[in-house]
Amino acid sequence: MLLNVSSTSLIFSSQQAHRDWLASQAKLPDGFRVGSVRFNFIPRETPKPAKMTLTLLTLDESTELFAAMFTRNAMPGAPVLIGRRRLQEKCWRAVVINNKISNVCAPDGEATAEKICAKVAELLDIQPGEVLPSSTGVIGWSLPVDEMLGALPNILPSLQGQSILPAAEGIVTTDLYPKIRRIDLGNGSIVGIAKGAGMIEPNLATMLVYILTDIAVSRDDLRAMLVRVVEPSFNSISIDSDTSTSDTVVVLSSGKITCSDMADFEAGLATVCRDLAEDVVRNGEGVRHVIKVKVHQAPDFDTARHLGKAIVNAPLFKCAVAGNDPNVGRLVQAIGKHVGAQAAGLDLARLRLRMGGIEIFADGVFKLDPHKENLLVAHLRDTELYQSVAPTDGVYSPAVNFPPHERCVEIEVDLGLGQASAVVIGGDLTHEYVSENADYRS
């Protein structure tokens, strides 16, 4: 019994309207509290001052009902290495999350993360093994452990059980706004938060997603469901084809409410994951158009998804979309490049392409004329999140800090080869992306 369906047609009239909507999503499930603290420090590797937010998610009682998945990047961060071990623990009670520095391949990175977990455990009077550490930010730098240990006690007064919003705000780095999605199921709920906004082509999970629920689902079921629902959600998006060293998705249940229908729960979990994944793209670094590629009539899901990824990761097509330029030749290039290099033997003879519902390719040739060109330009303009404005100093920044709508550039690919399909979501490649990433760290 889903009380809430996917809300992928939201249109926001203002930043306040978006904030109001976020607040309406933010009520914590029963049995959880969140809090955060912010402080300044000097990184060891550079004399430039920096700010860090420490966020704490806690359960009122320790739970055996938890699941987590981590990045497949072969150079994972210390929190990922620890998190994998923590999957064997009997219970979890808290997640401690910092932004700014991701604690990846830093000297003594694991020992540092364990010190922070031990401090949290001391403060909450629990075991260190019940605390999951999580970090996001610059790769290569060391965590400011003394400052973090000093700041942790200051989180306790901020802990509250009403709203997940402080946590959604605390975990962001370059995100323009917090991301929250919820599903209400009977008397219970599933509430998830995510951060983006770059280095996003998750491979098994996306960077820092925390999903809380008060509905009791066994640990084994929760883990099996998570494996299934990440495939069409976090594993089907790409902002820039880069895969973070810290990708983490966690599901925690307080078990307060009996699950009346497992299928409904899984459908709800899938919806929260899919909506959060799209949120991550919509707030991707520099993203001005969300591109949704639907690949149909494929021989299997993996073939469909890989082809969709190849399209949303093709830089020239992404640039054309950024410029509201329906350069569909670059779309065909992306398909041909992928099939030629990665899917040799896939028959493209029955390939049909639509963009914004308009047929652009069939029978082996393009179907283009000046009228269609105008319609395609109109579709691209209609799906733009904001217009790029040339700055006087050359450093572009996004024109808005709320998503005005949930429209997408719609690409449909029919292969004519089978029954499988996949939806892949990505973004365009803009001056705002380059400005953000040529300057982000230094």
Added chain:
Amino acid sequence: MLLNVSSTSLIFSSQQAHRDWLASQAKLPDGFRVGSVRFNFIPRETPKPAKMTLTLLTLDESTELFAAMFTRNAMPGAPVLIGRRRLQEKCWRAVVINNKISNVCAPDGEATAEKICAKVAELLDIQPGEVLPSSTGVIGWSLPVDEMLGALPNILPSLQGQSILPAAEGIVTTDLYPKIRRIDLGNGSIVGIAKGAGMIEPNLATMLVYILTDIAVSRDDLRAMLVRVVEPSFNSISIDSDTSTSDTVVVLSSGKITCSDMADFEAGLATVCRDLAEDVVRNGEGVRHVIKVKVHQAPDFDTARHLGKAIVNAPLFKCAVAGNDPNVGRLVQAIGKHVGAQAAGLDLARLRLRMGGIEIFADGVFKLDPHKENLLVAHLRDTELYQSVAPTDGVYSPAVNFPPHERCVEIEVDLGLGQASAVVIGGDLTHEYVSENADYRS
């Protein structure tokens, strides 16, 4: 006996110095003539006027000594489809090349290309099968066949046997300057030209490379050599990870001069290809830093090259380089992403990384401090081709139209796993790239 070695340490004091150097490379091998013609037309798909250059490369006599390789993109252009068939012909005599429209998946694309070949054959009194068509430019549009047939006779008066420069200039699209490389071998020579400058991650060949020689090497030997030399040259570069639908590399010998040493010839061919490949990157769309990744101690060449490609194709690392920001965390991310997704099982325990000769990673952890940071910034500044200047209208364009030097951002990756190595060359990701590609066609 190589009279000319790789000139990868050139420094140019001015645009004129670069032009003078190009002229010094441009002398045609014996037995060839080139010419071109430029005209205006209105494309069928848009009312906006466009310009096209038609270039003709001819031999004084038909030759059996030819080799060619074409793109592996699964949606190849009509000239590629025809070119593959032409490999079976007894002789070749001419190559006719147009820019602006690439003739890919256009209605009646092959018939149009054959009409143009037939007209060239009529003008030169040869067989149509001796003419190779080649096209580059917008994908999806149709060639303006009537205008092209009308323009072809006007090429004949321009044919001359002294300089390849008119052909090097005629084939460009978004290139900033023509690209020519030569090797003199005894009384003969190998001279190659190439165009870039976007959609460049060649898969078997790069977009439109023509190499002429007067040294007689059998067709079979020529083809076998070409397969070998493209691997460390054109197949080891990437500007933007996109693979053109029209990639073509052609070698034509007039056979005027006896080959005294096959190994010398192959070494010369390899040098011309490697230097042209680096030229293509150096003039890649928006490229402000050439990034040269040397992967050493790899178990095999393919592993080394794929890892190098993953680094030069990682958008976040490319942006950091553009900003002279030694964000080496993103370099490690790129390695980990590739190994996690594509090379599972590759042991990274002995990974060592240097940038600009400075050790940044060893023993599983970063080796960073503020002093090294300063040295890394200096290396990035030193290898910059030009500084980006913020324009008032937001449309970035390169600050120079000649390459001031041939320095590269030097990345060294030691895997500690074997004896194989590979060198991969790529570029950074800049505002100039986005400006060029968000606006190039419309």
